Amino acid sequence: MSKGDLLLMNTFGRMAQRDAFIDIRNLVVDDSPMIVDGGANQGSTIDLFLSLYKKPKIYAFEPIPSLIKYLRECYHAQQNIEIVPCALGDANRQVEFNVTRNLVSSSRLKPAEVKKQYHGLNVQIEDTIQVHCCPII
Numbered sequence: 001m002s003k004g005d006l007l008l009m010n011t012f013g014r015m016a017q018r019d020a021f022i023d024i025r026n027l028v029v030d031d032s033p034m035i036v037d038g039g040a041n042q043g044s045t046i047d048l049f050l051s052l053y054k055k056p057k058i059y060a061f062e063p064i065p066s067l068i069k070y071l072r073e074c075y076h077a078q079q080n081i082e083i084v085p086c087a088l089g090d091a092n093r094q095v096e097f098n099v100t101r102n103l104v105s106s107s108r109l110k111p112a113e114v115k116k117q118y119h120g121l122n123v124q125i126e127d128t129i130q131v132h133c134c135p136i137i
Contacts, residue, residue, distance in 0.1 A: 025052045032056060036136060038088045041104055043071055046081060055080055063087035063097050063131035064106060089133035097131040100124060108133075 031054040037045050040060035049056050060075075061084045062068050068085045075081040087097060087108060099106045102122035105115070111123040 021048050021052060035059070037061065040071055040083070041067060043074055046071075046075065058082070059084055061086060061088050063133075064099060064103060064129075067103065084134070086132040086134040088136060090135055092132075092134050094130050095133040097129050098125045099127040099129060101126050 033053060033056050035049050035056050035058045037049075037058060037060040040046060040062040043060070046058055046060055049058060058081045060071060060081060062071060063086055065085075068083060071083045075083065087095060089095065089108070095108055097106065097108055098110055100111065100122070101124050102119070105111060105119070105123045110125065111119075115123050
């Protein structure tokens with residue numbers, strides 16, 4: 001048994017490890033699906049969906065100004081990708097948004113204590129900014 005096999009063991013036997021994006025691809029067979037990426041960050045999910053589908057229409061929501069600029073620079077030539085400069089929420093309004101050292105962890109919510117224990121300074125709030133919040137519908 002390899003180290004990798006040992007990592008997949010639990011009290012009930014072997015755990016199946018699945019790739020959620022492959023599962024989505026198997027469920028959504030249309031080559032031009034509409035995709036909502038909430039918290040697009042640096043575009044890794046956009047890139048994944050571009051590799052899985054021929055012509056997806058992607059709405060990438062991102063509230064952090066530096067990341068909005070980066071995403072627009074990266075995807076400006078792709079008409080099927082729309083960068084939406086806001087956080088997702090329940091209503092159109094301005095909200096406080098916590099920007100953490102590790103931008104992926106940024107959120108309207110403050111980092112939980114357990115997250116601080118495991119991720120330390122990466123989830124430290126570096127700034128709190130006002131961003132536009134908008135609902136999908």
